[in-house]
Amino acid sequence: MALRRPDTGRNDRLVAAYPKTVATQVKKLRERFQLERIILVGDRGMLTQKRIEEDLQDHEGLQWVTALRAPQIQALMAQGAIQMSLFDEQNLAEITHPDYPGERLIVCRNPLLASERARKRKELIEAAEKKLKEIEAATKRHRQPVRGADKISYLVGKALATSKVEKYFRWTATDTGLNWEHNPERIGRDAALDGIYVLRTNVTVEQLDREQTVLAYKRLATVERAFRSLKSVDLNVRPIHHRLPERVRAHVFLVMLAYYVEWHMRQALAPVLGLICEGGL
Structure with a gap:
């Protein structure tokens, strides 16, 4: 076992948030433990594009497995690189793309996760709708109605921020009322990703096939x-x-x-x- 407390100047800063943690740990593995070949598995928050470019690429014997963020997956879907027909026979497929040269992209679909995310999104939207209707009603009541665009906007922002579903609504506040509606395009775009995640790796298929790569990430x-x-x-x-x-x-x-x-x-x-x-x- 090995531990390291980074000298960040703040005792309460999380090690995981320290930007040079990846490079430092790779250096430790090479020098302290004399490892010549390393496969680093990290989530999309740790092994970001910047960390890969600055700390991992062009290092002999160093490979990685991580996952794409939602905007990167959406970009691949918009370009037609990811289509639902990939999952006709099984919920696992491997592709390549010019935006990720020398890498393998393993596209996975989990039907149970898809159902769970759809259910949760539906519940959050319904809860947000209830809050918006309450604010709308407050602007129309006879006694002490809510007035002022700034105040109404504040109430809407507060109501939607707690559930993180503001992106699913379009709304306009005036001095005397509130108008709102769903944002079906954004809802549909997120729904298309339900249960889908994409792993990216520069590990060769001879070292780890796609099933082994998925298992390593899980x-x-x-x-x-x-x-x-x-x-x-x-x-x-x-x-x-x-x-x-x-x-x-x-x-x-x-x-x-x-x-x-x-x-x-x-x-x-x-x-x-x-x-x-x-x-x-």
Whole structure:
């Protein structure tokens, strides 16, 4: 195990948000652990286009697996590179595209995830509609109606911001009322992506076929569960009452050791407790 506390000047800044974390960790793997070949798997927030261009490309023995963001997927769909006919036989397909030279794009569709996202979006839109109707009614009531375009706009912004569905509505506030409607184009554009995600990688098919690549990316969920366990669920790394950097590192290292023991206990007790465990830490 290895830990690093970046010298960011702020003790409370998350390591994951530190922009040079990727380059630093790759350097550590090469120099400290003497690894000649590395396949780095990271989510779309960590392995961004900028990080790939600045830290990962043109390094011998360094490869990656990550995912495209929604706007990048929408661009591929608009260009016809991704079509629903890809999923006629199975929910997995591999394509290439000139915007991603030397890379493989693995297009995946999860029907269960598609249904869940459609359901959640429908519920959020309906909840937002209810709030908009309440604001609209408040501008029309006889006693103390809401007046002023600025005030009405503020109420609308507050109502929609909490559910993050402002993009699904078009609205206009005047001094005496509110007019609103759905934005069907945006709703349809997002609905077209339901259940679809695209992995990008420069790992060759001889090293990882498309099924193995998808499995490697899905195993990030195990890492996320580990961090939840560390931060809140089981081990509670916070609050950290130490102030000196050395003591903070020692505190976090002890928590990591505790998780290491917990992981091995889960593996050993899986047959007894009926747990489904991953094959690696």
